[in-house]
Amino acid sequence: MSARAGGTMIEVDRLSVTFGRGRVALEAVREVSFRVEAGAAFGLVGESGAGKTSVLRALAGLVTDWRGHMAIAGTALGRRRDRGFYKLVQMVFQDPYGSLHPRHTVDRILAEPVAIHELDDAEGRIRRALDTVGLGPAFRFRYLILEPRVLLLDEPTSSLDVSVQAEILNLLMRLRVERGLTYLLVTHNLAVVAHMCDRLAVMNAGRVVEELTVDDLRARRPRRPYTRQLLQASLGYDREAAAQLETFD
Amino acid sequence: MTQRPLLTVDDLWVRFPGRNGPVEAVRGIGFEVGREKVGIVGESGSGKTLTGRAILRLVPRPGQVTARRLEFDGIDLLGISERGIRRIRGRRISMVMQDPKFSLNPVMPVGKQIAEAYRAHFPASEREARERALDMLAAVRIRDPRRVYDLHPHEVSGGMGQRVMIAMMLIPEPDLLIADEPTSALDVTVQLKVLAILDDLVTQRGMGLILISHDLPLVASFCDRLLIMYGGRILETCRAAELQAARHPYTRGLLESLPRIDRPVRELATLERDPAWRDAPPG
Numbered sequence: 001m002s003a004r005a006g007g008t009m010i011e012v013d014r015l016s017v018t019f020g021r022g023r024v025a026l027e028a029v030r031e032v033s034f035r036v037e038a039g040a041a042f043g044l045v046g047e048s049g050a051g052k053t054s055v056l057r058a059l060a061g062l063v064t065d066w067r068g069h070m071a072i073a074g075t076a077l078g079r080r081r082d083r084g085f086y087k088l089v090q091m092v093f094q095d096p097y098g099s100l101h102p103r104h105t106v107d108r109i110l111a112e113p114v115a116i117h118e119l120d121d122a123e124g125r126i127r128r129a130l131d132t133v134g135l136g137p138a139f140r141f142r143y144l145i146l147e148p149r150v151l152l153l154d155e156p157t158s159s160l161d162v163s164v165q166a167e168i169l170n171l172l173m174r175l176r177v178e179r180g181l182t183y184l185l186v187t188h189n190l191a192v193v194a195h196m197c198d199r200l201a202v203m204n205a206g207r208v209v210e211e212l213t214v215d216d217l218r219a220r221r222p223r224r225p226y227t228r229q230l231l232q233a234s235l236g237y238d239r240e241a242a243a244q245l246e247t248f249d
Numbered sequence: 250m251t252q253r254p255l256l257t258v259d260d261l262w263v264r265f266p267g268r269n270g271p272v273e274a275v276r277g278i279g280f281e282v283g284r285e286k287v288g289i290v291g292e293s294g295s296g297k298t299l300t301g302r303a304i305l306r307l308v309p310r311p312g313q314v315t316a317r318r319l320e321f322d323g324i325d326l327l328g329i330s331e332r333g334i335r336r337i338r339g340r341r342i343s344m345v346m347q348d349p350k351f352s353l354n355p356v357m358p359v360g361k362q363i364a365e366a367y368r369a370h371f372p373a374s375e376r377e378a379r380e381r382a383l384d385m386l387a388a389v390r391i392r393d394p395r396r397v398y399d400l401h402p403h404e405v406s407g408g409m410g411q412r413v414m415i416a417m418m419l420i421p422e423p424d425l426l427i428a429d430e431p432t433s434a435l436d437v438t439v440q441l442k443v444l445a446i447l448d449d450l451v452t453q454r455g456m457g458l459i460l461i462s463h464d465l466p467l468v469a470s471f472c473d474r475l476l477i478m479y480g481g482r483i484l485e486t487c488r489a490a491e492l493q494a495a496r497h498p499y500t501r502g503l504l505e506s507l508p509r510i511d512r513p514v515r516e517l518a519t520l521e522r523d524p525a526w527r528d529a530p531p532g
Contacts, residue, residue: 047436048407161292161463166506166517173516188436195508195517218511233437234510236470242445245438 008074009150009182010036010059015068017054028054030206031068038073038149041176041183043193043200043214047230050203052186056152059184060091072150087117090144091152094159113146144175153185157192169195190234194218202227254281255425255457256304259318263299263481266311274299274312276481276527282425284455286448288468288489291478292503297461300478301427304459305342306334322424340370343418347430349410353402359413360386360398363420370421385416389446408439415446425457426450433464444471465492465503477503480527499526 017029029051036042044052057063059070061081070077072089101109110129114122125145156172157165173196175181185196193200194214201211202224210224222228225246232241263275275296280287291297303314306326319326321342326334338344346352354362363385364378373381379398386394389412402410411431418426428447432440448471450456462468469475469492477485477500485497495501498521505518 047438162465162503162506163292163520166508166519169508170517170519191508191510194510195514218513229438231510233441236466237441237444237448238470239445239448242441242448245442 007038008035009038009040009072010034010042010184011069011071012055012059013069015055015058015066015070017051017058017063017066019065028206029058029066032201032203032206032208034201034208034211036182036184038182039176039180040199041185041197043197044184044186044203045188045190045193045200045230046203047188049205051206052203053154055203056091056154056184056186060089060152061085062091083117086148087146088148089150089152090146090148092154092156094155110145117146119146147179148181150182150184153183153187155187156185158187158189165192172196190217190231202230253323254283255322256282256459257318257320258300258304259316261300261303261316261319262314263296263303263308264313264315266313271313274481275303278478278481278483280476280483280486282457282459284451284457285474286451286458286460286472288472288475289459289461289478290463290465290468290475290503292463294480295478296481297478298429301344301429301459301461304427305338305344307338307344339366339418339423340421341423342425342427343421343423345411345414345418345426345428345431347433349407349414350402352414353410353417355402358399358401359405359410360394360400363413363417366417367420381420382416385420386413388419389413389416390442391416408435408443411435411439411443412446415443419450422454423456425459427459427461429461430463431460432467433462440467466507479522482527484526498523 012035013033015029015032016027019026019028032051032055034042044055046052054063058066059077061077064079072085107126110126111122114125119125129145153172157168160168169192172183176183183196185193187193194217197214199211199213200217202209204226209226210222212222212227216222217231220231222231229245232238233245258281259279260277261275261279262273262277264271264273278300289297289300299308299312302308304319304326306314308314314327316327321337324337326337353359360379360382363382364375367373367378367381383394383398386397391397391409391412397405397409405413415431426447432443435443447458451458460468460472469489472489475487475489475492476483477495477497479499485495485500487495492504495504502518502520506520508514508517
């Protein structure tokens, strides 16, 4: 697999994800489709249970019970992902400290991906990563050491203070420009999506409610009532607006 | 605000013993709260949560709380006995925490926990307490109180759990509610609904509310007044409506580091922290 300049990097077509079987089966994702061009940043937003993280996990190969079609850089994805896939695509999880071994040294943690992928020049790669991003972010984004082309970002700044969030978001913006990375960003925070992305899909109850550009979001031009309500609620507290909130199923 | 504030805090300190001398988590702050919504905003480690806990004498050992004045409705909160403070806690000043999962008893139906909170403060029969609890569940806009009454905490969603917590804290009709990140774990729409409940209680019952949060825009859109905390100090106090005109470089920095929906920002401002802020006289 190789990344092409321009063209479609991520393709998701009628993706459905089911958890459990029979009567307790839960369809977390229902017929979701979208495309992300190489070098673009695409946001998947929605409230808890919308299915946005399940889409990300299906792409990363962490969910096996899916139907539909997914492709990265023109290559269709099967049930299993090979090592070449993970060199090209890396997932960044919500809580970095949950995925780091507490008793390993920084050096060992950073060297691990290099060892798994049997790459050479571990020291050079780690040094380059530390030089570009610094130690804290190098932890959070240690898979950058593999120099991937696509990052799947799951709520990358949700538990951070705003000043740290600003540093991480600036870093992600810079990396995308410098290295031509493609981002798929999952978040509940519309302001973060507006800042980072060009386009977004709004999800609710497993489905894409609508796809829109960030310009349309900023201009408050969503077409669907669900998106309008989400946008209104994200703009802050308003007693009148709170009284008119509806439940969408 | 009424003539006399509900709560007066003057020169409040919270210290923890450390290997190299005491660590000062709250450093000589002062403010007043009336029958209004006051927001305490700050990043992690600013001392906002300990300020809320100090008011109820809930700072964990070996922390030490001192103040020139810590007075609620004419009562010296630091001077009264342990028994005295227990009569105020829950009954007159209540506290809502961030995560209902840690504050509710996992093996007792949620309605029963609310009824118990009522009976802890008022002489009432079980049946009477049950009726009050059902009324309270309806007051926090739970659609089917009778069904929810018998559910266990693991059977309710995050938003409903938080409303159950609020019902439990409000059933003794406190004069002052301290809410520490009461909605940060909730989806935005649920967050708005929960805040609307608190808002109505302030307007209708004349309760005082201290809302502790890291979310500056949200608190500014909800509260009447804001206290901005950093390094255990209050750096700035302002009317929420006038936040955009805030003067302190820290407050400005917080505002400018936020991504915005309404307009693009090329690069977010990162905070340059001035060590002098920690030592400056309270402003």
